[in-house]
Amino acid sequence: MTTRSVTAIRPHLPRHVAVIGGGPAGLMAAEALAAAGMAVTVFDAMPSVGRKFLLAGRGGLNLTHGEALDTFLSRYGARRGVLEPMIRAFGPQALRDWAHGLGVETFVGSSGRVFPQEMKAAPLLRAWLARLRSAGVHFEVRHRWLGWADEPAGTRQLLRFSIPDGERRVEADAVLLALGGGSWAKFGSDGAWVPCLRALGVEVAELQPANCGFDVAAGWSTHFLTRFKGQPLKNVVGRLAATDGQCHERAGECLVSATGIEGGLIYALSTALRDTISARCQATLELDLAPGRSQQRLAAELARPRGSRSMASHLQGQAGIKGIKAALLRECLPQDAFDSPARLAAGIKSLPLTLTAARPLDEAISSAGGVRFEAVDDRLMLRARPGVFVAGEMLDWEAPTGGYLLTACFATGLAAARGLADWIVQTPADTA
Numbered sequence: 001m002t003t004r005s006v007t008a009i010r011p012h013l014p015r016h017v018a019v020i021g022g023g024p025a026g027l028m029a030a031e032a033l034a035a036a037g038m039a040v041t042v043f044d045a046m047p048s049v050g051r052k053f054l055l056a057g058r059g060g061l062n063l064t065h066g067e068a069l070d071t072f073l074s075r076y077g078a079r080r081g082v083l084e085p086m087i088r089a090f091g092p093q094a095l096r097d098w099a100h101g102l103g104v105e106t107f108v109g110s111s112g113r114v115f116p117q118e119m120k121a122a123p124l125l126r127a128w129l130a131r132l133r134s135a136g137v138h139f140e141v142r143h144r145w146l147g148w149a150d151e152p153a154g155t156r157q158l159l160r161f162s163i164p165d166g167e168r169r170v171e172a173d174a175v176l177l178a179l180g181g182g183s184w185a186k187f188g189s190d191g192a193w194v195p196c197l198r199a200l201g202v203e204v205a206e207l208q209p210a211n212c213g214f215d216v217a218a219g220w221s222t223h224f225l226t227r228f229k230g231q232p233l234k235n236v237v238g239r240l241a242a243t244d245g246q247c248h249e250r251a252g253e254c255l256v257s258a259t260g261i262e263g264g265l266i267y268a269l270s271t272a273l274r275d276t277i278s279a280r281c282q283a284t285l286e287l288d289l290a291p292g293r294s295q296q297r298l299a300a301e302l303a304r305p306r307g308s309r310s311m312a313s314h315l316q317g318q319a320g321i322k323g324i325k326a327a328l329l330r331e332c333l334p335q336d337a338f339d340s341p342a343r344l345a346a347g348i349k350s351l352p353l354t355l356t357a358a359r360p361l362d363e364a365i366s367s368a369g370g371v372r373f374e375a376v377d378d379r380l381m382l383r384a385r386p387g388v389f390v391a392g393e394m395l396d397w398e399a400p401t402g403g404y405l406l407t408a409c410f411a412t413g414l415a416a417a418r419g420l421a422d423w424i425v426q427t428p429a430d431t432a
Helices: 024-035 051-056 069-074 077-089 092-101 122-134 194-199 222-228 264-268 270-280 295-302 311-319 323-332 335-339 341-349 404-425
Strands: 016-020 039-043 106-108 113-116 138-140 144-148 157-163 166-172 174-177 204-210 214-216 232-241 247-256 260-262 283-288 351-358 366-371 388-390
Touching: 016 024, 016 157, 016 166, 024 039, 024 122, 024 174, 024 404, 039 166, 051 122, 069 077, 077 404, 092 106, 092 113, 092 404, 144 194, 157 174, 174 404, 194 204, 204 270, 214 270, 222 247, 222 323, 232 264, 232 270, 232 323, 247 264, 260 264, 260 351, 264 270, 270 283, 270 351, 295 311, 295 341, 311 323, 323 341, 323 351, 335 341, 341 351, 388 404
Parallel strands: 016 039, 016 174, 039 138, 174 388
Antiparallel strands: 106 113, 144 157, 157 166, 204 366, 214 260, 214 351, 232 247, 232 283, 247 260, 283 351
16 A cells, blocks of 8 residues: 655645545534635545435435424433534424425425425435535545544644545644444444544543344244334333333334344334343333233124134234234244133234344444544534544434434534634644
8 A cells, every 4th residue: 555645735725624525523523614614625535425314315314303492402321411512403394494405495395304494315416515615614534534643742833644545644733533432334334433532542432323223032933024024003101111221212213133122113213222231131111012002902802702713803903903013923923822812912012022122233323422522622623533533323322213313413523613713813823
């Protein structure tokens, strides 16, 4: 491998900033830094920027959520306190206004989720990149960050990048890292930055899958899997008695996967499920297959004589249970439970699924863990390396799907950029 000589990109004015990572957090930071008068170069390992952003928009780009802000903020769980000031500074309405400024109208769907009018991510990304380029932001793709070429000394940043024909070294006044978490490695978020920061003494919480599926103990039967793999289980409620002492409950739908269960309802419970499995080696998710009916009512209806009708017909006629729900009862309840209306009603209202493992990190929609907030100051600058700022999924927070992930990525990108701009104004150009 050849090593190119250092590219000096530190003219006296404007100061140069290297933004490493071309996802939503990095691009938002680049926009804010360019507006603050910085010379900005965005480096990305992929052949083009925004690849995971485009992937997120394949089924309709869920930008944010239209619910009340206090409810919105509650979705960030234990990290609400640290994220709240950033999201209040650039929250759901500000994000929609920003999109409108790019010529992309948005609407609130029936679920409260906010989408671009055209639903897709590509038009928004094209308009955004055009605006960034017109603002002077420069892009360097196929540049995989390898860390620093020197030991920390002042605020000097000498960066190493792997490029197709060898290695390149780049000098900058400050660095903003927005390399993502550890999910969907083929789109650039591979967590390869973790050992590099740990080597500096930065405390990084282990990356774990979030918004992910889970494996069912012993797996599904061949018969059930053949008929129902990929099928949605609609209008159900999931409940979990978690290790934190809380009873977590969500309504929605999920679907049968090859090894277990996944989908929106499961993603909403994934943090509690993952943490419970970590503590107990398994978690019992109870599914209510008939949320509109009480257990007592179901027991009475199922106790009615069925005559010559099959159990399947009886379940459908008396309890509205058919298809995948009926098959799931057969899969999870002992045979003799079908002889007792009371036991069958209890199974319909609280069907236990024993889950033993989250799906691998690379299959997850997002990741938990990352740079602990204790490792950065209130400007999101690394305490271990002055002049280096962190944003997006690299930070130790998580949120369910529904627009919360993207909103926090945009908000932390903007917050880190503002922190960097504030810091660099106070830092002499010749500090190195």
